[in-house]
Amino acid sequence: MKRNRGLLVTVLLLTVMVLVGCGRGQTSDIDAIGIDLSVSPDPPTVGPATLVLTLTDEQGEPISGAALELEGNMSHAGMTPVFSQAEETEPGHYEAPLEFTMGGDWFVIVKASLPDGRALERQIDLPGVSGGM
Numbered sequence: 001m002k003r004n005r006g007l008l009v010t011v012l013l014l015t016v017m018v019l020v021g022c023g024r025g026q027t028s029d030i031d032a033i034g035i036d037l038s039v040s041p042d043p044p045t046v047g048p049a050t051l052v053l054t055l056t057d058e059q060g061e062p063i064s065g066a067a068l069e070l071e072g073n074m075s076h077a078g079m080t081p082v083f084s085q086a087e088e089t090e091p092g093h094y095e096a097p098l099e100f101t102m103g104g105d106w107f108v109i110v111k112a113s114l115p116d117g118r119a120l121e122r123q124i125d126l127p128g129v130s131g132g133m
């Protein structure tokens with residue numbers, strides 16, 4: 001009985017290791033990094049828009065010199081995602097053009113490479129883009 005339990009623990013550990021291993025290469029979020037997203041026009045409508053992102057560190061200080069890649073997407077089948085890159089307009093403030101190709105509930109995936117070498121990925125919901133079909 002004791003031996004079986006040891007085996008079970010070993011199998012569980014291996015399972016966890018395999019699951020963790022599969023996650024390698026994927027970027028995870030860093031909760032302590034603040035990403036504030038606003039959209040112009042506000043409220044967002046179908047057509048060209050500007051995403052404004054504010055990046056702050058653990059102390060709430062703006063993070064300058066980050067590289068931000070954006071993907072705008074929706075969760076329905078057949079959706080074609082739109083991609084954009086943000087440019088820093090002032091320290092910690094980044095702007096990216098993005099075209100909302102249809103109305104509805106969007107989300108934006110922000111992939112950030114921080115100047116200290118860390119990387120994070122975060123999904124931010126952008127519901128209720130109006131207009132279109």
Ligand SMILES: [Cu+2]
Nearest residue numbers: 074076079102
């Ligand atoms: Cu769509």
